[in-house]
Amino acid sequence: xxxxxxxxxxxxxxxxxxxxxxxxxxxxxxxxxxxxxxxxxxxxxxxxxxxxxxxxxxxxxxxxxxxxxxxxxxxxxxxxxxxxxxxxxxxxxxxxxxxxxxxxxxxxxxxxxxxxxxxxxxxxxxxxxxxxxxxxxxxxxxxxxxxxxxxxxxxxxxxxxxxxxxxxxxxxxxxxxxxxxxxxxxxxxxxxxxxxxxxxxxxxxxxxxxxxxxxxxxxxxxxxxxxxxxxxxxxxxxxxxxxxxxxxxxxxxxxxxxxxxxxxxxxxxxxxxxxxxxxxxxxxxxxxxxxxxxxxxxxxxxxxxxxxxxxxxxxxxxxxxxxxxxxxxxxxxxxxxxxxxxxxxxxxxxxxxxxxxxxx
Numbered sequence: 289x290x291x292x293x294x295x296x297x298x299x300x301x302x303x304x305x306x307x308x309x310x311x312x313x314x315x316x317x318x319x320x321x322x323x324x325x326x327x328x329x330x331x332x333x334x335x336x337x338x339x340x341x342x343x344x345x346x347x348x349x350x351x352x353x354x355x356x357x358x359x360x361x362x363x364x365x366x367x368x369x370x371x372x373x374x375x376x377x378x379x380x381x382x383x384x385x386x387x388x389x390x391x392x393x394x395x396x397x398x399x400x401x402x403x404x405x406x407x408x409x410x411x412x413x414x415x416x417x418x419x420x421x422x423x424x425x426x427x428x429x430x431x432x433x434x435x436x437x438x439x440x441x442x443x444x445x446x447x448x449x450x451x452x453x454x455x456x457x458x459x460x461x462x463x464x465x466x467x468x469x470x471x472x473x474x475x476x477x478x479x480x481x482x483x484x485x486x487x488x489x490x491x492x493x494x495x496x497x498x499x500x501x502x503x504x505x506x507x508x509x510x511x512x513x514x515x516x517x518x519x520x521x522x523x524x525x526x527x528x529x530x531x532x533x534x535x536x537x538x539x540x541x542x543x544x545x546x547x548x549x550x551x552x553x554x555x556x557x558x559x560x561x562x563x564x565x566x567x568x569x570x571x572x573x574x575x576x577x578x579x580x581x582x583x584x585x586x587x588x589x590x591x592x593x594x595x596x597x598x599x600x601x602x603x604x605x606x607x608x609x610x611x612x613x614x615x616x617x618x619x620x621x622x623x624x625x626x627x628x629x630x631x632x633x634x635x636x637x638x639x640x641x642x643x644x645x646x647x648x
Contacts, residue, residue, distance in 0.1 A: 347642035348595050351556070354603045359458060364425060366412035367432045368405065370447055374435040375468065381506040387569040388503060388531065388562065390615060405450055426458040437464040437473050445476055452484045459485035466490050466515035467507045478522040487525045490515065495545045499534050516552065525555045527605050532590060533562035535579035539590060546594045556603040559594055561587060563611035564618040571617055581619040588635040595636070596646030604643070607632060
């Protein structure tokens with residue numbers, strides 16, 4: 289490394305240490321450094337790439353890295369069923385649900401609500417322990433199935449308070465809809481957040497209204513914006529779900545959704561490949577030939593382009609996702625999780641892609 293690059297590296301590292309909590313700190317500092325030191329594009333990219341080693345060797349801000357930084361050790365999410373339904377299923381908004389949603393309410397990996405919360409947790413922890421060693425394990429209780437704030441407030445208070453009462457539970461992650469977050473519920477979540485970290489996961493999927501109607505999402509973008517604003521004002525961490533490859537959407541439309549969320553500086557994002565699952569209305573649409581699913585090479589390119597435009601402070605909670613193999617219709621290649629993740633890692637390395645590089 290030349291002397292100029294060495295000096296800039298030290299200066300930027302010092303400023304990052306001082307201002308690490310500020311949005312887009314790294315990108316803004318590099319932009320300022322580029323002007324101040326008259327760096328060309330290659331020099332800027334080279335320095336910024338070196339600074340990414342703080343993500344545990346990955347070229348993006350992974351959830352695993354963030355959890356280790358926050359809790360000092362590896363943390364596991366255990367998926368639970370809170371026993372709720374969805375306004376898109378019970379007749380309030382509709383009865384069929386979103387067209388991509390399985391009978392399990394997108395919680396096909398969650399424990400079933402046929403037992404107490406403690407029994408669900410014990411079963412989930414047993415599953416996790418088969419894959420790990422050691423006894424000093426902590427978990428995030430992930431309420432995944434259906435809409436996990438779609439219930440009377442007293443029920444939610446009892447359920448979530450019980451969840452955070454277990455010493456091995458270090459936080460809550462609550463999957464829900466933006467139209468199911470009345471002020472009382474937001475207040476409850478904020479109170480729980482003072483005991484243990486609470487994340488709220490919002491299923492946005494797309495910012496495009498035509499697509500939202502096609503997939504029967506059931507609310508318009510301003511509803512999401514209002515919920516997001518109130519959650520952030522209450523001090524809550526917000527993770528947003530995006531589906532890549534929805535019928536009729538172009539690559540640019542998908543990137544527009546990601547840019548929108550990047551501009552909001554969402555705390556976290558789940559980039560979910562569209563899966564066609566048995567028993568869904570999406571499956572019937574797929575079999576009719578109305579759309580095709582993505583091939584692996586085009587998905588790799590799309591993921592790379594998404595990461596380029598996401599701020600470095602946004603945590604990547606999911607970079608592909610995988611549907612249950614017993615339900616998966618298409619794309620078949622997505623059923624091989626190891627292949628997908630290894631292919632993404634190889635592609636990002638070969639293309640020298642890292643999160644936020646497109647924001648310089």
